[in-house]
Amino acid sequence: VVARAGEGPVARFGPGGDPIAAAINDPRNTHRSIYLPIVRDRLPEVLSLFDGADPVLITADRPTTTVPSQSLFLLNNAFVMRAADRLLQSNGAEADRIREAFVRFYSRPPTAGEQAGAAAFLKAYRAQLTKDRVPAPRQERESWSAFCQALFASAEFQYRK
Amino acid sequence: MLSRRTWLKTTCSGFGYLAFAALAHAQAARAGRPRANPLAPQATHFTPRARRVLFLCMEGGPSHVDTFDYKPRLAAADGTPAPRRRGGFGGRLLGSPFRFARHGRSGLWISELFPELSRHADKLCLLNGMHTDLPNHAQAFLQMHCGVYQFPRPSLGAWVLYGLGTTNDNLPGFVTVSPPQMHGGPANYGASFLPAVYQGTRVGGGSFGSGEQVSNLRNSRRTPGAQRVQLDYVQELNRATAESLGQNPEIEGLISSYELAFRMQREFPNVLNLREETAATLRLYGIEEQRGAGGGRGGFGPAAGGPGTFGRQCLLARRLLEAGVRFVEVTMGGWDHHRNLRESLTSSCRAIDKPIAGLLEDLQRRGLLADTLVLWGGEFGRSPSAQGDGRDHNHKGYTMWMAGGGVKGGLAHGRTDDHGFEAVEGKVHIHDWHATILHLLGLDHERLTYRYAGRDMRLTDVRGNVVRAILG
Numbered sequence: 001v002v003a004r005a006g007e008g009p010v011a012r013f014g015p016g017g018d019p020i021a022a023a024i025n026d027p028r029n030t031h032r033s034i035y036l037p038i039v040r041d042r043l044p045e046v047l048s049l050f051d052g053a054d055p056v057l058i059t060a061d062r063p064t065t066t067v068p069s070q071s072l073f074l075l076n077n078a079f080v081m082r083a084a085d086r087l088l089q090s091n092g093a094e095a096d097r098i099r100e101a102f103v104r105f106y107s108r109p110p111t112a113g114e115q116a117g118a119a120a121f122l123k124a125y126r127a128q129l130t131k132d133r134v135p136a137p138r139q140e141r142e143s144w145s146a147f148c149q150a151l152f153a154s155a156e157f158q159y160r161k
Numbered sequence: 162m163l164s165r166r167t168w169l170k171t172t173c174s175g176f177g178y179l180a181f182a183a184l185a186h187a188q189a190a191r192a193g194r195p196r197a198n199p200l201a202p203q204a205t206h207f208t209p210r211a212r213r214v215l216f217l218c219m220e221g222g223p224s225h226v227d228t229f230d231y232k233p234r235l236a237a238a239d240g241t242p243a244p245r246r247r248g249g250f251g252g253r254l255l256g257s258p259f260r261f262a263r264h265g266r267s268g269l270w271i272s273e274l275f276p277e278l279s280r281h282a283d284k285l286c287l288l289n290g291m292h293t294d295l296p297n298h299a300q301a302f303l304q305m306h307c308g309v310y311q312f313p314r315p316s317l318g319a320w321v322l323y324g325l326g327t328t329n330d331n332l333p334g335f336v337t338v339s340p341p342q343m344h345g346g347p348a349n350y351g352a353s354f355l356p357a358v359y360q361g362t363r364v365g366g367g368s369f370g371s372g373e374q375v376s377n378l379r380n381s382r383r384t385p386g387a388q389r390v391q392l393d394y395v396q397e398l399n400r401a402t403a404e405s406l407g408q409n410p411e412i413e414g415l416i417s418s419y420e421l422a423f424r425m426q427r428e429f430p431n432v433l434n435l436r437e438e439t440a441a442t443l444r445l446y447g448i449e450e451q452r453g454a455g456g457g458r459g460g461f462g463p464a465a466g467g468p469g470t471f472g473r474q475c476l477l478a479r480r481l482l483e484a485g486v487r488f489v490e491v492t493m494g495g496w497d498h499h500r501n502l503r504e505s506l507t508s509s510c511r512a513i514d515k516p517i518a519g520l521l522e523d524l525q526r527r528g529l530l531a532d533t534l535v536l537w538g539g540e541f542g543r544s545p546s547a548q549g550d551g552r553d554h555n556h557k558g559y560t561m562w563m564a565g566g567g568v569k570g571g572l573a574h575g576r577t578d579d580h581g582f583e584a585v586e587g588k589v590h591i592h593d594w595h596a597t598i599l600h601l602l603g604l605d606h607e608r609l610t611y612r613y614a615g616r617d618m619r620l621t622d623v624r625g626n627v628v629r630a631i632l633g
Binding site for chain 2: 043049063065067069071081113114117121131149154158
């Protein structure tokens with residue numbers, strides 16, 4: 001998710017009642033690594049939701065679960081929405097932006113059907129925002145953010161074929 | 162002489178065979194676990210007496226000799242040296258400053274610290290002969306939850322959910338209210354080597370930094386309508402992927418997981434909302450008695466002070482159980498009474514007395530108590546000898562109690578020695594406690610296993626005996 005959003009590492013973490021939990025679960029935390037320092041009994045929330053190995057156990061083979069708490073993370077967590085926001089920065093025609101997003105997420109261009117599907121989604125989402133009385137200037141930004149988040153949440157992004 | 166090399170060569174086909182055996186095993190294990198929905202209700206080993214569990218967890222180690230373990234000889238010997246050099250700090254015995262009386266038709270001895278709860282004496286099954294391995298919080302607390310004290314293992318709630326599944330897919334199957342950060346923290350409600358789906362969902366505490374009661378349950382930006390439009394699009398993409406791949410259980414699982422999540426974020430907040438409860442119910446749980454103090458208004462954070470916060474947590478627990486959650490745990494901290502026993506223990510007991518009495522009453526009125534197993538207790542008890550004006554840790558003898566689903570009410574099982582140092586009769590180790598809980602739920606603790614690290618793991622490891630004397 002961090003890679004697709006094109007973010008670099010940030011060094012500062014926000015304050016909070018529990019500095020460790022706040023730091024490791026900070027949505028602005030964009031560290032990615034192969035070797036991640038782990039506080040033994042404080043697994044970051046995202047890892048504990050997605051079957052991360054318990055740091056105090058020897059784990060040869062992790063289970064792979066697909067459960068609602070993961071879906072809730074992808075739909076509601078600030079980290080995911082922030083990453084989606086970062087992808088808005090490209091400009092250009094709608095069709096080009098859709099195409100660019102598919103290449104970025106799936107490493108392939110969209111089919112004609114997918115191109116139309118994405119355009120239909122953006123239209124439906126804007127209509128819903130109008131209904132929810134979201135001011136017009138924010139609608140554009142929110143629609144693209146929702147679109148990118150949808151791609152993060154999609155099966156093709158999560159599973160290797 | 163048989164060399165190791167020859168032995169390996171002749172017995173099978175050497176290390177290659179060992180690798181093959183491991184792989185074959187892994188494959189067999191995989192073939193043996195096709196649970197389409199890992200939370201679907203599971204068949205029990207025998208007829209269950211209880212269908213759901215509520216654990217009222219008293220973190221810190223509540224004193225047994227001042228609450229549920231009546232020790233007249235300790236009172237008589239108050240101030241005299243403890244026998245056999247037991248107890249530090251001068252080793253003087255400390256008789257309980259609280260009066261005990263018999264309650265209910267059963268005549269259970271309960272101290273004056275629980276005026277409300279003692280009205281329900283005939284529902285309680287006191288386990289006066291509890292004992293555990295170590296007198297230190299972190300280890301004992303972990304062992305109470307996971308069976309071992311050395312390292313995290315799946316928590317009791319995770320095992321129960323794994324064994325039984327859940328009847329309400331729209332809610333998590335294992336919920337822990339206000340769990341402590343200390344003493345192993347999340348390990349106490351973790352799934353460890355069991356799949357992540359069995360871990361406890363935390364309510365209250367709010368250390369995810371968002372201040373929310375439950376993590377990721379609410380979207381800070383997208384309205385429900387907009388989110389539905391977005392989810393429809395996600396599912397459209399997913400179905401296209403599923404079609405292009407042909408039969409694929411993983412993608413099918415993902416699609417249904419999103420629908421479940423969407424329903425969960427609609428239903429869960431309703432269960433968390435206590436506003437639809439009547440004033441009479443709130444009074445029953447002692448909630449109107451304290452406003453603002455401890456945990457904040459309407460919050461489920463750590464309890465402090467009067468019964469208001471713990472009352473809210475108990476009421477929430479009832480709502481969760483009623484809605485089909487399999488295992489609910491509510492933690493109340495602050496039972497580590499090394500100092501100022503008289504006042505601090507009084508205040509801790511006052512904070513839980515009315516809420517628990519109200520809870521038992523409410524569960525019974527709603528017909529839930531018969532098949533809900535209620536557990537009460539902490540990681541150990543407290544020393545009969547004095548530590549200044551308080552008591553030290555005591556792990557060789559203490560009291561926990563059960564009520565409801567399948568246990569005999571009005572029973573005091575087991576006993577400690579004359580002063581309350583050590584369990585001497587009807588001893589129940591924490592492994593036995595676990596075995597008995599699983600038994601009441603219709604699960605054989607020796608057959609409820611999960612293969613990890615080449616071994617069929619159990620909550621009770623290689624120990625545990627069901628305490629048959631308390632089965633109703």
